Amino acid sequence: MKLMVFVFIVCVGVSFADYQIVATFDAPDTNISGLGFGDGSLWAVDGVTEYAYQLDPSTGAVQNSWYCANSSRVPTGLTYANSTVYIIMTTMPSQSDSYCYRYNNSGSYQGQFDLDC
Secondary structure, three states: OEEEEEEOOOOOOOOHHHOEEEEEEEOOOOOEEEEEEEOOEEEEEEOOOOEEEEEOOOOOOEEEEEEOOOOOOEEEEEEEEOOEEEEEEEEOOOOEEEEEEEEEOOOOEEEEEEOOO
């Protein structure tokens, strides 16, 4: 699996031709199910191995990783905001009983909150 880093130019009327691939590199694992960017790092989570990764966005080198397993849920998404990695975990295959788990940049668990309405 390859990851591609894009530079997006945001303005009205931008066509796909205005996007530029600035780097490609091998993914740190085989089933990346979430990807985010923040604080100068690319963040990824694998939905099968249940590992989260902090990557150097210019080289793809793994800077940090941690196991984020939950006994009944699997990682299905990731985002990054305010120095926090948010990993969405869902019960499969029903995709119910979803929670968002928060981790700091070092991979230390910071809590969770329910996503089901």
